[in-house]
Amino acid sequence: MGDYSIWxxxxxAVEKFPLxxxxxxxxxxGIRKLPYAYALLKGKGHTILIDTGYDHVxxxxxxxxxxxxxxxxxPAQVLSECGVAPxxxxxxxxxxxxxxxxxxxxxxxxxxxxxxxxxxxxxxxxLTLGPEYRFLVGAADPxxxxxAVELTRHGRMIAINGDREDVLPGIDVHxxxxxxxxxxxxxxxxxxxxxxxxxxxxxxxxLLYTYDNLTGLDKDNxxxxxxxxxxxxxxxxxxxxxxxLEAVGGEHRRVIPxxxxxxxxxxPSRLTSAGLxxxxxxxxxxxxSKISG
Amino acid sequence: MVCEEIGPVDDPTLHYIVxxxxxxxxxxxxxxxxxxxxxxxxxxxxxxxxxxxxxxLATQELASTSEELHALPVPAAVRHHFYHTTQAVVSIxxxxxxxxxxxxxxxxxxxxxxxxxxxxxxxxxLRAASRLPGFGMVDLQQACCACHVETPPTLNP
Numbered sequence: 001m002g003d004y005s006i007w008x009x010x011x012x013a014v015e016k017f018p019l020x021x022x023x024x025x026x027x028x029x030g031i032r033k034l035p036y037a038y039a040l041l042k043g044k045g046h047t048i049l050i051d052t053g054y055d056h057v058x059x060x061x062x063x064x065x066x067x068x069x070x071x072x073x074x075p076a077q078v079l080s081e082c083g084v085a086p087x088x089x090x091x092x093x094x095x096x097x098x099x100x101x102x103x104x105x106x107x108x109x110x111x112x113x114x115x116x117x118x119x120x121x122x123x124x125x126x127l128t129l130g131p132e133y134r135f136l137v138g139a140a141d142p143x144x145x146x147x148a149v150e151l152t153r154h155g156r157m158i159a160i161n162g163d164r165e166d167v168l169p170g171i172d173v174h175x176x177x178x179x180x181x182x183x184x185x186x187x188x189x190x191x192x193x194x195x196x197x198x199x200x201x202x203x204x205x206x207l208l209y210t211y212d213n214l215t216g217l218d219k220d221n222x223x224x225x226x227x228x229x230x231x232x233x234x235x236x237x238x239x240x241x242x243x244x245l246e247a248v249g250g251e252h253r254r255v256i257p258x259x260x261x262x263x264x265x266x267x268p269s270r271l272t273s274a275g276l277x278x279x280x281x282x283x284x285x286x287x288x289s290k291i292s293g
Numbered sequence: 294m295v296c297e298e299i300g301p302v303d304d305p306t307l308h309y310i311v312x313x314x315x316x317x318x319x320x321x322x323x324x325x326x327x328x329x330x331x332x333x334x335x336x337x338x339x340x341x342x343x344x345x346x347x348x349x350l351a352t353q354e355l356a357s358t359s360e361e362l363h364a365l366p367v368p369a370a371v372r373h374h375f376y377h378t379t380q381a382v383v384s385i386x387x388x389x390x391x392x393x394x395x396x397x398x399x400x401x402x403x404x405x406x407x408x409x410x411x412x413x414x415x416x417x418x419l420r421a422a423s424r425l426p427g428f429g430m431v432d433l434q435q436a437c438c439a440c441h442v443e444t445p446p447t448l449n450p
Contacts, residue, residue: 123329124332142324
C-alpha cells in the first residue's frame with residue numbers, strides 16, 4: 001500500500017465537447033463528455049487537492065446556459081463523498097491559472113497553495129499586451145487574482161520556480177513551460193516515497209485531456225498527439241507528455257488526465273446520488289474504500 | 294448593498310449600456326492587470342523595474358476611461374450602475390498608487406493590506422456593475438470550455 005490514497009472527483013461536466021479540442025487534429029469526428037474534476041490525496045498527515053474547480057457563484061449561470069457546463073456541485077458536497085471537508089484541506093497544487101482550475105481557492109481556509117512563478121509572471125506580461133492579445137490571457141477573472149494576492153500576502157500562496165522535489169513528502173512538481181499555459185505544472189506522487197519510485201502517479205493538469213493524447217487514435221500505430229489548445233507550442237506539449245510517460249515507466253494509466261471520462265472504467269469508481277463520478281486511483285494504508293460499502 | 298437588475302430599457306438607458314459596456318470592459322482589464330502586478334510584487338518583493346511602463350500605461354488608461362465614463366449621460370435607471378463603476382475607478386486608482394508604495398516597503402507593511410483591500414473593493418464594485426444587461430465580468434469566450442460554441446454569445450454572468 002502506498003503513502004497516499006488518491007481519488008479523482010468530478011464536480012461538473014460538459015456533456016458535448018468536441019474531440020478536436022481534446023486531441024489536436026480530428027475535425028468533425030464527434031464529441032465526448034468532458035468531466036471537470038480535481039484530485040484528492042490523503043496521507044502523511046496531509047489532505048491535498050490538485051486544482052480546485054471553479055466558483056459557481058460567479059460563473060455557474062453563464063457556463064450552464066452558454067457553454068453547456070452542467071451538474072456543478074461545490075467542494076463541500078464533492079469532498080464529503082470521501083469524508084473530507086474543505087477546511088480539512090492542507091495543501092492545493094494549482095496546475096495552471098485558468099479560472100476552472102483555481103476559481104474556488106477561497107473555499108479552503110486552511111490550505112497552502114502552490115503555483116509556478118512563471119505562470120504568474122508570463123500571465124502578467126500577457127496582460128500588458130492589449131486586448132487584441134486576449135487569447136494569451138485566457139478567461140481571467142480579476143476576482144481570482146485578487147484572491148491570490150490576499151493568499152500571497154498571508155503567506156498561503158507559494159510561487160515555485162521550475163521543478164521541485166518533495167514539496168510535500170513524496171510529491172514533486174515539474175514545470176511544463178509554454179505548453180497549455182506559460183507556466184503549467186504537473187504533479188508527481190512517488191507513492192512509495194522512494195527516489196526511484198516504482199509506484200509513481202502523475203497528475204497532468206491540462207497538459208493532457210485524454211489518454212488518447214498519449215497514443216493517438218490509431219492504437220496500432222501509436223504517437224503522442226497534443227491537446228488542441230495551447231498558448232505555448234504543440235512541440236512543448238509533446239515533449240512534456242514524453243517526460244511524464246517516461247517518469248511512470250511507460251505505464252499509461254499512471255498519467256492521470258483529469259478531464260478523461262474513461263477514468264471511471266480504468267479504476268474502481270461509483271456514481272454519487274448527484275450524478276458525479278468518484279474514481280479511486282489507489283488506497284493507502286489504513287484507508288477504507290470510498291467506492292464500495 | 295443589494296443591487297437589482299433594471300427592467301425594460303428605454304433609449305437613454307440603452308445608449309448608456311452601449312457606450313458604457315466597453316468602458317466597463319476596460320476597467321475590468323485594468324483591474325485584472327493591477328491585480329496581476331500586485332501578485333507579482335507580493336510573490337517577488339522589492340522594486341520591479343519591469344512594471345514601470347505597464348503601471349504608467351494602466352494609470353493613463355484609467356484616467357481616459359474615467360473621463361469617458363463621466364462624459365456619459367446617466368439616466369435614473371442606471372445611476373446605481375454608474376455609482377459602482379465610478380467607485381471602481383476610485384478604488385483601482387488607489388490600488389495603483391499603493392502598488393508603487395508596496396514595491397518599496399517591507400513584506401509586513403500595512404500598505405500591502407491596504408492594497409489588497411482596495412483590489413477587493415474594486416472587484417466588488419465591478420461585479421455589482423456587471424449585473425446590468427449586456428455586461429459581464431469575465432470574457433468566458435477565451436475559456437477552454439468555450440471552444441465548442443460557434444457564435445460567441447453576449448455574456449452576463
